[in-house]
Amino acid sequence: MPRDILAITGIRSEYDILYPALDAIQAHEELSAGVVASGGHVADTHGDTISYIQQNGFEVVDSVAYLLRGDDKRMRAKGVGTLVASLTEVVSRESPDILLVAGDREEPLATAIVGNYLDIPVAHIFGGDPVWGNADDPVRHAVSKMTHIHLTACADHRDRLVQMGEHEFRTFDVGNPGLDRIRTVPELSREELSREIGFDITEGPFLVLIKHPLSSERTAAGSQMETTMKALADLSIPTVAIHPNTDPGSEEIIDVLHEYQNYDFVSVHENFERDLFVNLLRYATALVGNSSAGILEAPFLSLPAVNIGNRQTGRTNAGNVVYVDHDVDEIVEAVQRLTDDTRRADLLEQTDTTYYGDGNSGPRIADVLANIDLDTELLVKSNRY
């Protein structure tokens, strides 16, 4: 009988990381895959991402509603409680062989707790990543201490987990699964792209802007975005801007985007289909803001990133990232460096394009889950030291 892998997903961006793993699991003879959709998948009144998961060919065996209304730190904490309680019932009933999660949000935290108490091994993608600044970061490391199989995005993350006391036998550097999809996205021309997004980027440099709020600097979200937009207005390079995620502070950022939406240099979008987004990154001069894509995906596309502020601080990068503060001059200067052909080439030369993997992480994950011994040694997490 194939091993039954149950993935828990809470938001589209994290599902995009899980997808290549699920796809390879489904294709693997000795594995079968199921999905529990929760969080944003269930709460979102606009995008029906549950249907999207089903259209990808996966069975959504259950869903869990837990996100509370209100833009308040309290809501996240209380929501974790509801998620743990509900997920306990789902996992008890489904009784999978392995639970699978990714990242640092409520779903991996709750799943790690449930797997730990129910004695069901949990595999965790993207542990050991030393980003900080959000309430999510300590969660990532706490999840690593409670989970049983670590599937890291790069060798540095793997080494950090071993340093933190995790056994080497349960820790695998599989690369960032998000690259699997980038590798296989069909190529669009700049003309097709311009048509699709209704904004002319047929030639010359252009920027892609994604700026998320940082929970520890939440009250500054609006003014930080003002600074960013002021710098971009000064530069006047065509800019494709995308709405932030829905974390606290996001509304202030969107308000600033709305202020600028009638300027010629900028084209504001709520969201892009994945394929469109990847093609934008393929032609962009730089990714500006603080999206994790600048760290985790841009190197694979040989794309420089200008990271503004603290959101990705501490994160190891492949050499493609220029870090700046929320300062108009710093931002302007960093972008200008990347529009200068020579200086841009210098940066890309020092970039390790396979630092976060080679776009074949999904099959590697499936192999680990199919072959690892599901025994007491795996389940009882003795500390190595």
Next chain:
Amino acid sequence: MPRDILAITGIRSEYDILYPALDAIQAHEELSAGVVASGGHVADTHGDTISYIQQNGFEVVDSVAYLLRGDDKRMRAKGVGTLVASLTEVVSRESPDILLVAGDREEPLATAIVGNYLDIPVAHIFGGDPVWGNADDPVRHAVSKMTHIHLTACADHRDRLVQMGEHEFRTFDVGNPGLDRIRTVPELSREELSREIGFDITEGPFLVLIKHPLSSERTAAGSQMETTMKALADLSIPTVAIHPNTDPGSEEIIDVLHEYQNYDFVSVHENFERDLFVNLLRYATALVGNSSAGILEAPFLSLPAVNIGNRQTGRTNAGNVVYVDHDVDEIVEAVQRLTDDTRRADLLEQTDTTYYGDGNSGPRIADVLANIDLDTELLVKSNRY
């Protein structure tokens, strides 16, 4: 204004660790203490431990019910959910300066989650302890990754936390607070003790037996206890046996104790008042079983321990512990070694009696909580590596 410290406690044994810290906090000019009682304190239909906390002079500002009925792993996982949800509301309302917890059970886990999302620093007693075998162990380390102030029981635990990436500036070796109370317990004579417990231990060697179930070996709890009692019956040394905690498997252990309760060599007790228990340990020849007291408290009393099975495996000890398997011969031999004066003296000579501190941990903890800077550096847990 004094800093407001809110301790969360879920069970008597863990409250006994918190008590010396709370006592010193209450006595400290720049601190004030409050307690949230949950778990066993609320569910227990027999001992009214909430009144006990109040009689100790502490204000119980709220209580949280979350323990589910039923001897099942699922109940613990789901209960954590209820605790996180309820505790979020309590902490949001009370809005303390620092949250305080101890150990590896549901309360520290839930408090770490709530403190992390609400941006309230959490101080954790007894992190870095490398015990394993229970679902509680990974929780201990996960709690360390989410909490902000570490108050360890010995230097080895402190070093392990630093190894795991915790900053030295937030990590303090304060010693085991449980020893504070042992230091000050009034001494009883062996005659008084014998009278109190209704069992003659006025002279000669005697043993104290405490055997808890291990969640990962739950189904073996009964047969392991049978082996233990068989060995003790062979030895026929007077033995004071105490009921286990209420973890899954405890009922089977109690059943075996009941089988043996009419034997002359053994005297079975549900529980002892702390003072009585400490005095028993003062005169005992050895502590037998798998109680943490053998590791954490016995050295301070120069008491050898025979640890049976895996429950305390991996835990660093002060040199007073003889580890044996669930094997009649091994148990018999280990106890005989400790009733032989020369060999017993050898063991005690190699024991570091202040390995887990000197009985002054409470004031040390109060000093840390009064003096540490409650700033962003404390709250935002960047990884050192």
Next chain:
Amino acid sequence: MPRDILAITGIRSEYDILYPALDAIQAHEELSAGVVASGGHVADTHGDTISYIQQNGFEVVDSVAYLLRGDDKRMRAKGVGTLVASLTEVVSRESPDILLVAGDREEPLATAIVGNYLDIPVAHIFGGDPVWGNADDPVRHAVSKMTHIHLTACADHRDRLVQMGEHEFRTFDVGNPGLDRIRTVPELSREELSREIGFDITEGPFLVLIKHPLSSERTAAGSQMETTMKALADLSIPTVAIHPNTDPGSEEIIDVLHEYQNYDFVSVHENFERDLFVNLLRYATALVGNSSAGILEAPFLSLPAVNIGNRQTGRTNAGNVVYVDHDVDEIVEAVQRLTDDTRRADLLEQTDTTYYGDGNSGPRIADVLANIDLDTELLVKSNRY
């Protein structure tokens, strides 16, 4: 496609009411049955009632843990919250055509709430019964106001529901389904019975005693039981005593039973298999205490009942019940009246043995559920007045 009926059950006694309905539903061509087990079925560490339900041939599609530890009113209220939250997820996923519940405890309350908000019709067995004294009684009537199909145990209950504003078209007098099973239980001889229970009731009068605590008189549970046992000791008629349910106060009642368990006149039992229990009632002289069986089942067996105290107060009865206070003399006198052949015959003559139905309720319920229109008129509960 058959209509999918999902029954929610929380305790053995209430499952015994649901069983004949489920049995008939399963047998009905146009219906299919599923069961959600919760409450006592999940929390009970002794009797495995979930396996019992499965052995009866029903599919347990899910289970919900919600009963909190602790003998406290707070636990019931908080538990209802957990049940509503968990049941919402179960019912959303299963999406049955009709939900089915019985009685006045947490399960019908939570199911009525969930069905109401999810627009799924709920059928409720045993509404309109005017018993009072427990926190359960208002729940029964609240459930009737939120549910869509009423399946009452007698004509009086049906009339009361109509009086309360429920439409006649949704209200059906189907009789007490508990009688279906009584009708079909194979007969044992008094000799067989005596052997089975280890107590000689081969000839002469004997009593069956069941005394439950009353939540509004909880603190008096022990002394009321003392009075009861004193009266029975005075009477010295052979008495088969059965433990109460687990409501608050039950431990005090059990303590009193233990005090008397060495008396010759009494034989104390934790529980009986249904078949044994029914045969006991067939031969008993009277059912003494405050079990609902005295009101609801005894008439069908032409069995008189002595109801002590307020627990069944207000409940309409078939004429077989003698009501007495917690008073030794009143109890003695009432029992003596029933051991006197003439006076006993008088009571039975005025008893309507089919007041609570004829033992064919299950098929009647199945017919209602198969034939009622599941339309807006059923779902939108306009008040008749």
Next chain:
Amino acid sequence: MPRDILAITGIRSEYDILYPALDAIQAHEELSAGVVASGGHVADTHGDTISYIQQNGFEVVDSVAYLLRGDDKRMRAKGVGTLVASLTEVVSRESPDILLVAGDREEPLATAIVGNYLDIPVAHIFGGDPVWGNADDPVRHAVSKMTHIHLTACADHRDRLVQMGEHEFRTFDVGNPGLDRIRTVPELSREELSREIGFDITEGPFLVLIKHPLSSERTAAGSQMETTMKALADLSIPTVAIHPNTDPGSEEIIDVLHEYQNYDFVSVHENFERDLFVNLLRYATALVGNSSAGILEAPFLSLPAVNIGNRQTGRTNAGNVVYVDHDVDEIVEAVQRLTDDTRRADLLEQTDTTYYGDGNSGPRIADVLANIDLDTELLVKSNRY
């Protein structure tokens, strides 16, 4: 010591009903008032209604977050579970003498459950109202069956509760407390009003439009609103339109309002301060839509109402309401009848302006709560029949 009254409120509109009662309770010598804010008060990221309650002079003793994100029936049901669980803890801790709620939403339902199991009497405002069409209606009646003191808005509601089996001794016709505030709102001139709302209604007839979604007709919310707006566009009478509440379907209604917002005849507003709203009703020709204000408040202001569709169906009214379907012609005709002086005068002549009270309900409620005996008779809800 004064009796401690704890009110539970979840949304601004229902708080407006509670306010006059709380105000009178606070002023009463033998009573003291506290408020628990939950639901919309906590989730709302825009209006800070908790500060508003505090500015009214009431102590907000606690708050409860429970509203789940997502426009889905499931969210309401699951949210009730979270509310019941959290409220149990709040009420256990606060231990008030009487709980106070109003209406038919999650707060009165959860409070009735908690009060029932905790044996704390619950006073309920606005029971016995026979409105139907929403999931809220059965809740209103279920609440009446679980609560202990009924404070009805009119004599018809009181009679219905008695009909439903509630004792007369616990049922009081106090009138609609919402009128207390209307009575005391300072008068603005039509010029001032026009200036405040930025829309000229200085002379001639004008309409106020409020149209809420109906949960049982949710999918039709948009098309029903289209019909309504088409009729009003045909009439071309100046119309002040107000956004609906946030129930499922509200977004579709707002979308239609946005379609029409550039038309001259209509002025669209998210919300009005209470004083402004009352003054609008004082001068309006008719209240159009399906707001409960048309039934419950308009009579007191001698204001006719055109009620469109089923939302207020079944509700007794004071004679000022014209019921129409979602039909352009019916709506046009009904409004024309009310702009015709003679026909309008006929309608108002048959209107009983004190049908829902005289604007002095608050003091009446305070008197009931101060004087009713808080004894077993009040708490144990025996059925009268």
